[in-house]
Every structure is written in structure tokens, then in C-alpha cells.
Amino acid sequence: MKIIKTNHIVIAMALGVAVTTFSSCKKEFLDLEPYTSLPAASAITTEADMQVALRGTYAGMRGVDIFGRSGPVLGDLLGDNVYQSVQNSNRYTLYNRFEQPVTDGNADGMWAQSYSVILRANNIIASAPTGTPAIDQYRGEAHAIRALMYFNLVRFFAKPYTDDPGALGVPLVTSYDINSKPGRNTVGEVYTQILSDLSEAYNKMTLSPGSLQFSKYAAKALEAKVHLTMGNMAAARTAALDVINNSGYSVVTAANYIAYWRNPAPLAGTNKTETLFEVTMDAVGNLAFDALGYIYNQQGYGDMLLADDLYALFTDTDVRKGLYSAGTRGGLPAVFVNKYTNIQTDRDDTKVLRMSEVYLIAAEASLSTNETEARDFLNFIATRRDPSFTGYTSTGAALLEDILTERRKELATEGDRFHDLNRLKRPIVRSANFPANARNIPYPFDKRLLPIPQRETDANPNIKSQQNPGY
Amino acid sequence: MRKLLCALLCVLVVMSNAFAQSRTLTGRITDATGAPVANASILVKGTSIGTTTNDNGSFSLNVPETAKVLVFSAVGYESIEQRIGSSNVFNISFTSLDQKLQEVVVVAYGTQKKPEITGAINTIKGDEVANRPFTSVDRALQGAIPGLQSVQGSGNPGSIQQIRIRGIGSINASAAPLWVIDGNPINTGDLSRLTTSSNALNSLNPNDIESISVLKDASAASIYGSRAANGVILITTKKGKAGKTKFNVDLEAGTSDIAYQNEKYKPLNASQYFDLTREGLINFGIAPANVDGVMTANFGFGNGVDFNWLDNVTRRADQQQVNLSASGGNDRTSFFVSGGYFRQQGLTVQSDFKRYTGNATITNKATEKLKFTLNTSAAYINQNAPLNGGAFGNPILSSYFLLPSRAARKEDGSLNITAPDFGPGALHNTIATAELDKRNLNQFSLRSNLMAEYQILKNLKFTSRGGIDYNILEEDQYNNPFHGDGFNVNGRAFSRYTRYSNLSITNYLDYKQNLNKDEDFYLDFKLGYEAQKSKGYFTNVQSQGFPPTSDLIVASVGATPIAAQQDASDYAFNSVFSVMNVNYKDRYVISASGRRDGSSRFGPNNRFGNFWSLGFSWNVDQEAFMKNVDFISQLKLRASYGVNGNAGIGNYDWRPTYGFGVNYNQLPGSAPNNPGNLDLTWELNKPLNIGLDFGVFNNRISGSVDYYVRKTSNLLLNEPTSLTTGFGGVTKNIGAMENKGVEVTLNAIPVQSRNFNWNVNFNFATNKNRITALVNDADIVTGVFIRRVGYDFQTFYVRQYAGVDPANGDPLWYVDDTKGETTNNWNTALRTADYGSATPKMFGAFTNTFNFKGISLEAQFYYNFGNYVRDTWGGFYMGSGNGGAFNKVVRQLDRWQQPGDVTDVPRYVFNGNRLAQNFSTFYLAKGDFIRLRNIQLGYTIPKSVTDRLKMNSIFFYARGTNLWTWVKDENMPFDPEAGVSSETNLEVFIPKTVTVGLNIGF
Structure with a gap:
């Protein structure tokens, strides 16, 4: 077949190609970069990058199911401190009854958000920069954050160390591999990692960035709490005393106690009053309706109320009683929690480690070796909260009960009580405010452990057979 | 007006x-x-x-x-x-x-005579979508095309319509088709960021459409390469026709109401609610003597109020549209101009839609060889949409959740927005928020397309086309300081500005070579280049702390700035393509296409891909031996196979990145935000199509049958990762699935006479979807669905409800698939993948048209069979007491009350009975339905009359849309049309509409 007028066709083709090349055919045409992200591989290459990534790591701890809300709420609701009002927004309803299902969204959120923070910390720890005090500080803070995340996870998802260090803990992930599908390490292994991270953190940190970040003695205070939780009283005492004697931090006074809780802002590194570490929420970076305060405050959801038996423990002269008020809700008498009042603009920060607790740790950890000292540490706090109180005089088992009661009163609605009852392997005896069939929770009891999220067991065959019993 | x-x-x-x-x-x-x-x-x-x-x-x-x-x-x-x-x-x-031979069909990059078509293409004419009570043309496609599923999720005017052609071909990437208007590939979908749901296609006035071609198989669509996998929809807009200028005026007005409501799913009145709650509180453990006190204190028992929220947040809605057009010109220059106005109210407060459109097309033959066409259309849209789903501000949620003892207004007529009924943290009075708040979208869209065609030689043509598709969305939300979402922050306002500017150019040569002297054996060859870049630009402003008035609503008034953000997101495609057709006497046609595509959406390792198709058609009716077979008027066999792709993922998904904006104490912070995958590339879709077109008895009976198998591999799959990695999933090219099915279209003309015609059209499509490979073939559970090899993509993974224990009223679930043993512990009941799917097994339409003199009557029934619909929020109003402070529905009254009661609704316990509220087959309803989609009675004024009036035509009609719905399952809570994933979400009700209209041509 002969093609006619070949020349014309060639010219036409050339024209077409010319117009074609006119429009961009360059490589850049297809190489479009995102506007708010940088390549992961080069994201942390300088000291300044580390600082920015570290802030992102702290920001992760604002997650609603970590320190944003669920962590502290469950720490009291699953204990005997706080119950859900009959008039409620239907949050944590099933926890109120110890009936949380395997599909529970808060457990899923806690797991996912915690490991997301752990990834952020892992990347900072593994990043290249070295050699300046700031770099050491940032890396140290990342170690402390990682320790705190594992400490939370292992307490919520695994049996207490005091029960069985060989029991299934949570998977230990210390480096990034998108394809890893780890099974659960033992509780003991998790605590070993936590203590190792805290040791790194303590040794590396030299700066005082303020209460919104970890510092050397915040890491030591956490170490004291970890040892207490493990039942290592001697080590807990040593760590607590290091903080009390060397940190320069003081306990907030009775006169300043209410004002201390009203303040929504973090404290500068120079202000060493009470707060060793808190996760800060500000006017922009906050959880709005999902904030911790919103579920306590009667101007918000106000679902969570203080148990009557706990309220009854406060004397009228106890400054802490000012953080609660009696009223009615849902047609029933109720005690409102006014610890978190900042539910507009700058929201309340979530306190994680306070100096008062360090004293109470020191008290409990000293009990077996030096009862007098234990009592002194206890009274140091108790008399500063109730100026009319002359101090405990109890001994032995009664003194332990007094310490635990003081912990309950001092740390109420800060998410501590449930973990205390677990490490002590005690039954949870809840007041008549709670649903009738969930007032006596024995130890052990399946639902005292949260479910490994179904999303995790669905995606990770190695953990599928390691679900906690009862789910 | x-x-x-x-x-x-x-x-x-x-x-x-x-x-x-x-x-x-x-x-x-x-x-x-x-x-x-x-x-x-x-x-x-x-x-x-x-x-x-x-x-x-x-x-x-x-x-x-x-x-x-x-x-x-x-x-x-x-x-x-x-x-x-x-x-x-x-x-x-x-x-x-010969009309069969000469009728041309719009195909990719041109038109083709019908015998030349080797693929599966369906076309509909513009008048089949014009003057419908729909905000966008995609809604009018329901039932119009076999194998094209068009599903509405919400009745809110202007909300998105989901289109699936030949099933769902992807797990995580887009399953929506590519839309091309006059050669211009456009951005579609929901481009809004604050509005509950919007639809970019709202900017296209259906009355401006000349024809729609739906490309379904490889032969038809593969030329669109990496975006053809889900099918391609080509829109051709109206062009001017030479001659005296003709004017058309179309006027329509109508009213709508809720299309489907189930009496069993209406909210309870006050006495029903309190009787039920009294029982529930006693079952909960409250002493009977205290129950009335608790109800009085909490729920307004005895306050004498019985307010029907559902009746008060819904309304009868009205709508109008006016379309004007003029067309004319001479043999050198022709034009078409049009203007349109469309207004539709939704069935709830805060829900309405307005559109103004203008469109102009001018075509000029500059010389015998050179022709220009410029088409420009602009649209301005104003849309208000209420919240949906679980939002406290959702009027539908409030109508099911708010107690009848809470009235919207106090006795003095003022809004009831304070305690005890509407105190802080309580559900919102949505009648108040509808009055005091604002949720608004203003959209401005512009599409312009300039095309030049140059006839270089008699058999060689060069076509150059450049187009822009430009969308601006301004979204504003204001929440008043007195009540609702703004209460806690003393009022707040959001402003979102979104701009998509999408530019594309196409150049191609079209060359025809005769291969014999009779010029009926020839080769047609196209070679072209196409480039496209779409840029998205987004700003976001938020403030709070407003003065105590609801008259000042813009973000500048707020005392505290909360967000001031700007972001952007772009994508680009770059392609060369070629098509070739060889036609032998219209008997045998072989077609081939190829395209090489590059996309910014994929990593440098796999950025370019090649796509192709081969097709063949045999027009048996053109064979000499058929000349004497009189009763067969048409007989054609078609077959095609090829490869195309799907690039419907996020613009930057392949990049491993650290995202910024993860700030702490208002200082900059960063965090990993995407695991990325450098090897990421498109999904491969390999469609096989075999088709038969036939017509007998002078086409009194005609139709098509298509069988297809669509195999998708290299799925763009979000593989769930262990959460311990810090990520929930990573996008990979893993897995495969298959869609296969049969599509049948039948047309019959049982009666054809001078004065009376009866036309019957029936279409029917089946689709069987099956996942054929996954990562290690392991199940992926996503929400209520499981992706499992061998199963349909939308298979529910669900615990099977076993009814109520007659002894104590506990809910029961089956322990395993044998349906033997039951348990009252939801946690230990087995989830099964063998219950059902959200995907219909078959759907289609049946249409009858009668014409008697000037009177026409058309009735179209749409049907959909074989899926299950999930009642997403049923756990609250049918959850046996879960959320005791919220209202319940009538069906809840069927609860178990005493030993021996046989019912499927468990004992009612305030705040819940043994997780009866959790997802199980109790919350799935059979999705089978038949709906009278369209019924239209029309009258054309006789020509003798119109001539006297110096008019060309006058046509009156009355139309009903969704007037009648049959639902198989008596427990179907809401409209059976609930999106592609068949999940209800407390959306604005889907309307049934009656309209009357007048079309005048002069």
C-alpha cells in the first residue's frame, strides 16, 4: 500500500510533535512535592530538627486515649474513685460496668496512640545528631517518654509485675519496621526496658525545659513510681529520695493548692513547684469537647462524679475538699469534680508526675525498712493539705492503709487508683454509686485488663493467640 | 422571576x-x-x-x-x-x-459509527437527564445504564452520588469513574471540607448536556490508561445548530416529601417513652418507689410536654427550575447559549440548594480546513447542609434521640436552650441551632474548553484542545454562643477556602487510510499527547469567643484565633496515546489502543505504565448471506480485552514523610505521618468483554447482552499494619479481585401505530465480586466488613443474632456457624463472613413508555436485590435500653417483658442489656427494594396550534420521582438506598417529588 502525499503527513506529524513538546514534558512536571511534609529520611538531621520532632512526640501524648482523657479517667473509673452519672453522654459506660468489649474504641485508641508516640520517640533516639547538651537532653527526654508509654501500656494491658513478671506484657518496639508483627514480651521484659530507658534519660538530661517536658528528676520520679509498682521498695525509696533531696522541687502549699489547680499553663524550668511533668494543653492544641476537664466539669459533659465514700474521707479543713462540691445530677445526690475548670481557651494540663506523689512513694517504699521515716513522709503531705491535721500516728499494716488512703485522696481523678489496687492485687470495692453488679471486683478478674485491640489481633498473627482472657 | x-x-x-x-x-x-x-x-x-x-x-x-x-x-x-x-x-x-450504520456515538477522542464499536459503550441522550428534580446529572443515571450503579447516601440536595460501573474494582483506591466533559478530564467527587456532603458535578447543568457515553470495557476505556479501571463517563455539551435562532424555555416547580418511612422506626411519644423507661429503670435496679422521681429529675417526666421532634425538624420541601437556551448560527458560525436556575429545599431544616448556571458555546469554521470551538460554562452554587451521623447538631439524630418531653420552644415562644432540657453537655436543640447557627457552602465553578481542528489533508486531521476546570468553594460555619457546639467557647466560626484549578491539554492526529478502491475498507489511526495538572489550594480559619449576639457570624469577630492554616495539594498526569481501527466493509472491525501514562502519584521506581486494548466486532447483519434473512434487522458480536489502571489514591501516598503542624505549646512540632512506599504504582485492571447486539422484526425487539470479567490485580491496598509500628496501615500494590457479570438490555415496541406507541425498556445487571488475593491471603477486617479471599468485597463480618432467651429476655448470639449453641455474651459469639454483603447481587430498571397522539406516559421502576443494609445507629434507639436518656423507636416496644414472651427484641434495661446494642445481624436488614423512580405524564400541544402561536413546540408534563417504594424487609429502618456501603447514617431523608413543568420552543 502506497501512502500518498507522504511529505504532507511528515510535516503534519512534525507539527503535532512540536506542539506536544511545547507543553511541559519535563521530569519536574510529574515530581510534585507535598506542602506540609518533609521526606522522613531527612526529617531529623540537626539539633533543631530533633527539638521539633520532640515537640511532636509530646503532642502525641495529648492523644484522647492517652493523657488527653482516657488514661486518667480509666485510672479512676476502673477503680473506686469516680463513677458515671446516670445522666451522661454515653462515654465509658461499659467501663463503669466492667463490661468493655474487645472492640472497645478507647482501648484501641490507647494502644494505637501510645505506639505512635513510641515511634516518634524511637526515631529521635535513633537519629544521627550527637555531641551537645541539648542533643543529649532531647534524646534523654525521648527515652523518658518511651518509658512512660510502656509503663502505661503494661499497667493497662498486662498483669501486674507483682503478680507474675513472666506473664504476657506488651510488644517491645524500639526501632521502626513497618512490616514487623511482634508478639507480646513478658511483663518482666517490658519493665527491664522501662528501667533501662529511665536510666538513659536520667544520665543524658541536664537542662530544665519546664514542667511540660521531661527533666532529669522527672525521669527519676517516674523511676521511683515504676519501682513502687514492681514492688521493689528499696529501689523506689532510693529513687524517690534522690528526687526529694536533689531535685530542688518543692511541694505546693495548702494556701496555693487551689490556685495551683486553677492554672492551665505549664511552669517554667525555673519554677520548681510541685509539677515534675505534665502534658500541656493550650488554647490551640487541645481536645475541645474531648478534653479531660470536659467530662468532669458540670459546664461540660460532667459525666464523671466523685464516689461518695471518697468524698467522705476529706475533712472540712482539708484544702483538697475545695476541689469538689456536692449537688444533684440526674435526680440523685452527686459530688462534682472541680479539679479541671479550664474548659475554654487554654485547657487544663494533665498532671503526670507531682512532687506530692514522690513523698507518698517515699513513704510507702520506706515502710518495710524505716517506719518512722515512712510516717514522716506521709505526714509531710497530709499536714500540708489539712493544716488542722496533726498527723498520722499509725504503725504497721494500719500505716500502709493510711498511706494508700492518702494516695487515694491526693491523686484522686488523676488516674492512679486503679493501678494501685492492681499492683496490690486487691479487690475493687466500689460504693453504691456504681452499678449493682459491678461493685465488687475481685482480684484477679479478667476485665481488670484491657483487651488487646481487635484491630491489632486482626493485623498481627503473632499476637492473635495472646489476647487477654475474657475477650 | x-x-x-x-x-x-x-x-x-x-x-x-x-x-x-x-x-x-x-x-x-x-x-x-x-x-x-x-x-x-x-x-x-x-x-x-x-x-x-x-x-x-x-x-x-x-x-x-x-x-x-x-x-x-x-x-x-x-x-x-x-x-x-x-x-x-x-x-x-x-x-x-442507513441509520444504524450512520448513527455516531461519542467515544474517547472522537466519534465512531455504531458498527465500528468493538467495546461496551452505553449512551443516553441529554433529554433523558434534563428537567429532572436532581441537583446533579449522576443522580439521573440511576437505572439508565445496565451495570452502572448510582446510589444516593443522603437526601440532602447537592450531596454526593456514588457511581460504580461493573462493581467495585478496588479496595482502598477510588472506585469512582473518570468524568470527561468535552474532552476535558475533570475533578469530581466531594471537594468540600466543612459541608457534610457536596458534589463537584453540581456545577454541571444537566440541561446543557447533549449526550452521555459510558465506557465500560477495555476497548472503550483503556485509552484513558491509568484512570480507566472504574469506567469513564464522557459528557458532550450542546452545540449550536445552523439556522434561525431557536429558543427553549423550560419551567418546572414541585414539592417533595419523605420517600420511605417505617412506622416501626418512628420515635416514641412521651407516654410510650416513659412507660418503657419506667420498666427499664426497674430492670436496671432502681427501686420502683424512686423511679418516677428519677424520671422527673432527669427526663422531664410529668412536665406535660409531648413534642414530636421528627415532625418538627422535617418539612415538606419545594423546588423550582428555569432553563433558557438559544441556539443558531449560519454555516460558518454557530452558537449555543443557556442560563439556568435551580432551587431545591431539603426535607429538614438547614438543608437547601441553589444553582445559577451560564453556558456558551461558539463554533467557527475559519476556513474549509480550520474549525474552532470555544465552550465556557460557569456555575454559582449556594448549599446549606445540616450535620449528619452522630453529631449532636444533626437534626435527624435529634429527632430520634431527643426526648419528647423536651420542647423546642418555651411556652412564651422563645427557644428552649437552657437547663434542665438543654443544659451544657446535653444533646442540642437543633431547631434552635438551625435558627442561630450557619453552615453554608458557596461554590463557583468555571469550565472552559478551547478546541481547534485542522484538516491538514482530506484524510489527516490535527486536533488540539486545551481546557480548564476550576472550582472555588467557600465554606462558612458559625456556632452561636448561646447553645450548641459554640456554647462552650462563647461562639465560634470556621471559614474554609478551597480552590481546585485543573488544566489539561490534548493534541492528536487523526489519519484515515483507505485500503481499497471502494473506500469501504480502511484504517483509522490516532496518535496523541495529553497532559494534566490539578492544583488544590486550601485555607482554614477558625476563631472563637464571640459577642453575645447571633448577628455577627464571621471569623474576624471572634476574640481568639484558633486556626490560621494554608495548605495545597497537586497531581499531574502526562501521557501519549494511540488508537487504531481497521474496518472491512462495516462487517469486520478490529480496534487497538495503547497509552503510556506517567503520574506524580507514584514513586520514581514505578512512575510510568503502559495500557492497551484489543477489540473485535463482527456485524453479522452486513454479511451477504444475511441479506435474505428479513426478520433479523441487526446482529453483531463484539469482543474486547485489555489492560487499564486505577490511580485513585492520595496525591502523596507513596512518599514516606514527616508531617508538620503537630505542635506543642504552640511551638512547631513534627511527627511521622505517612509510611510511604517507593514502589507504589497503579492497580491493573484487565477487563474481558463479550457482547451481542441484536434487533429483530425491523428492530421492534432489540437489545444487547454483555458478559464481562474484570480482573484487578496489584490492588492499591491499605494493608493494616500492626499498630505497634506506629501506623495503622500502609498502601501497597497487593491483592487481586474479580468482578464478573452479565448485562442485558431489551427494547421492545409491542404497539406501533400512527396514533399509539408503546415502548418497553428493560435492563438488568448482575455483578459478582470476589477477592482473589490479599497480603498472605490473610483477612483484613475494616470496621464492620471483612476482606477475605473468595468473598465479596463488602462482606459483613458480624456476630449472628439468635433472638431472645424466652426465660429471661437476654439477647442471644450464636457461638459458631452451625447456629447450634447460643450465648448471652456478645464478646464470645463468633463473627461470621457467611451472612451477607452490602453489595447488591442485581439491579436494573424496567421502563414503559406510552404515546397516544400528543400524550405521553413514562414509568420507570428501579430495582435492587441481594444486599444487606446496616442500621449504624440502631444500637441507640433499638439497643434494648442503651443510651437510656435518649428516645427510642416504636419497634423497641416489642421487647421481652415476662418469662415465656417470644419476641426478637430483648428485655429493656435502662442503659443497656448485655451488649444488645453492639453490632450483630440484628442491625442488618435485607436491602431488596423496588422503586417507582420516575413517572411522567406529558402532553405536546399539536403543531397546528403551536404554528398559529408561532412556536415550535409546547410540552406540559407532571412528573413523580420515587413516588412508591417497596421494601422487602419489614425492619428496614430508613430508606433502603444508603450509599454504596449500605450503611444508614441519620442522613437527611431521600425525597419523593412531584413536579410539573412546561417546555416551550420557539
């Missing part, structure tokens, strides 16, 4: 009569058999002076003395040119073109 229209009409009529007259030509046009040809066009060449023939084929035309040549033309006939001599009478005999 009406006055304005009348004035306009008068002006137009006067104008059309104002031409000078000097000579009158008359005549009659007939076809080869001597029958008159009506509606044939007579035009003075080089002018716009012309007319059309009447029913008798006669015409009369006044022409100036200068007129030289008349052009006679009509659809289906060869045009004739005749010099105007001394005679004033023209009797013309037309030669009929």
Missing part, C-alpha cells in the same frame, strides 16, 4: 419577527418512499435564515433577494444543496442514510 420571564419572552418573540422579507419560497420534502419528512431544516447558505418542515413535510420561507443557495438537511438523510433560481417552489426527495 415570573414577571422577568414574561418580559423576556415578549422581547424574544418580537425580535424573531423583525427580519426583513422580500421573497417567499415554498415546497415539500419527502423520503425515497414519498412519505413526508417532518422537522427537516431549510437554511439559506451563509446566513441564519431558515425554517423547518411541518408534519406534512411542507415549508414556507421568506428569503432576501440576495439569497443564493438553500441547504436542506434532516437527521438520518443526506444533506442537499440547491441554487435558488427563478422558481419559488422546491420539492426535494431525500436519500435516507
